[in-house]
Amino acid sequence: MGAGSPPLLSISGLTVVLAGRPETRLLDSVQFELRKGEFFSLIGESGSGKSVLCSTIMGVASPELRYLGDIHIEGRPLADVDRGRRAMIYQQPILYLNPVRSIGFQLRETVQMIGGLSKKEALERAADLLGDVGINDPNETMRKYPNQMSGGMNQRVMIAMALAMKPKLLIADEPTSALDVTTQKQILDLLERLRPDMAILFVTHDLGVALQRSDRIGVLYAGQLVEIGRADLVARIPSHPYTRALFSAVPPLSGRTRRLHSPAGSLADPTQREAGCNFASRCFRTLDICRHTRPPLKGIPEQAVACHNLEA
Numbered sequence: 001m002g003a004g005s006p007p008l009l010s011i012s013g014l015t016v017v018l019a020g021r022p023e024t025r026l027l028d029s030v031q032f033e034l035r036k037g038e039f040f041s042l043i044g045e046s047g048s049g050k051s052v053l054c055s056t057i058m059g060v061a062s063p064e065l066r067y068l069g070d071i072h073i074e075g076r077p078l079a080d081v082d083r084g085r086r087a088m089i090y091q092q093p094i095l096y097l098n099p100v101r102s103i104g105f106q107l108r109e110t111v112q113m114i115g116g117l118s119k120k121e122a123l124e125r126a127a128d129l130l131g132d133v134g135i136n137d138p139n140e141t142m143r144k145y146p147n148q149m150s151g152g153m154n155q156r157v158m159i160a161m162a163l164a165m166k167p168k169l170l171i172a173d174e175p176t177s178a179l180d181v182t183t184q185k186q187i188l189d190l191l192e193r194l195r196p197d198m199a200i201l202f203v204t205h206d207l208g209v210a211l212q213r214s215d216r217i218g219v220l221y222a223g224q225l226v227e228i229g230r231a232d233l234v235a236r237i238p239s240h241p242y243t244r245a246l247f248s249a250v251p252p253l254s255g256r257t258r259r260l261h262s263p264a265g266s267l268a269d270p271t272q273r274e275a276g277c278n279f280a281s282r283c284f285r286t287l288d289i290c291r292h293t294r295p296p297l298k299g300i301p302e303q304a305v306a307c308h309n310l311e312a
């Protein structure tokens, strides 16, 4: 995709509220873009809104949630985008696979959903997809049931199902956190191989993975994107006090898993939003302005931060 073409994913002013409660903010004016071929990691402690963001983009958010703002995929509003343009994989694939149907049945059904193929052709395509995700014996795997396979194999099947839809955007919600280190690396290598044809939005609690694999990182705090930038810059010069706290709480990059550790204090309640910066009550450098004015995300394209301290 050239520089002049629309971003693959463009989100602006995305705010998610509970129906009938416009004062709530599960997401608050989230704004970012993803380009084709990009691997973007979204980090933030539990409850920061990562799943709400993913499910909103997927169009599968709970019915009690309402979104305001714009989501475009390849320049088209979400409502006009074919469901297959975006696909999602999850932490526990077994929960999303049908336990009483063989892998072959489920994958063939998914392939046939996009239409145009006979049953025989769809089965052949299903076997090809399993090959594409690194399964050496596709025909034998097609006869198996999810509970006869390892977590890593089920994750590969999930990815094959996602690929069957020919997605342009792949949302991966902690797809490797339930896997052992070796399988984790294999799945990450697989995503790496797939990414030239799509954009990957990768949700993780593992800073090491985010830093090693991503082009850019977004840090979500209490529904707000507080820092976004090139992974190497965010790692070297984490600029939001929350990002700094996340990075300072873990040992230096060593190739080992580095789980996110949150700073002391608790996350602001998205149903009881106060004016001002969401992080003010946990911040070690709170200014007067932080208590009454929400800082906007500002900076250069390579790194932007929502913090009054940077302007002071």
Ligand SMILES: Nc1ncnc2c1ncn2[C@@H]1O[C@H](COP(=O)(O)OP(=O)(O)OP(=O)(O)O)[C@@H](O)[C@H]1O
Pocket (backbone or CB within 6 Å): 018, 026, 044, 045, 046, 047, 048, 049, 050, 051, 052, 053, 062, 064, 065, 270
């Ligand atoms: N259907 C819902 N109704 C009410 N509140 C909700 C709903 N879904 C999410 N929330 C609230 O929105 C906030 C963000 O939740 P979300 O699940 O997106 O966090 P998360 O960052 O994905 O957390 P985790 O890392 O644990 O998955 C939380 O306060 C959560 O309680």
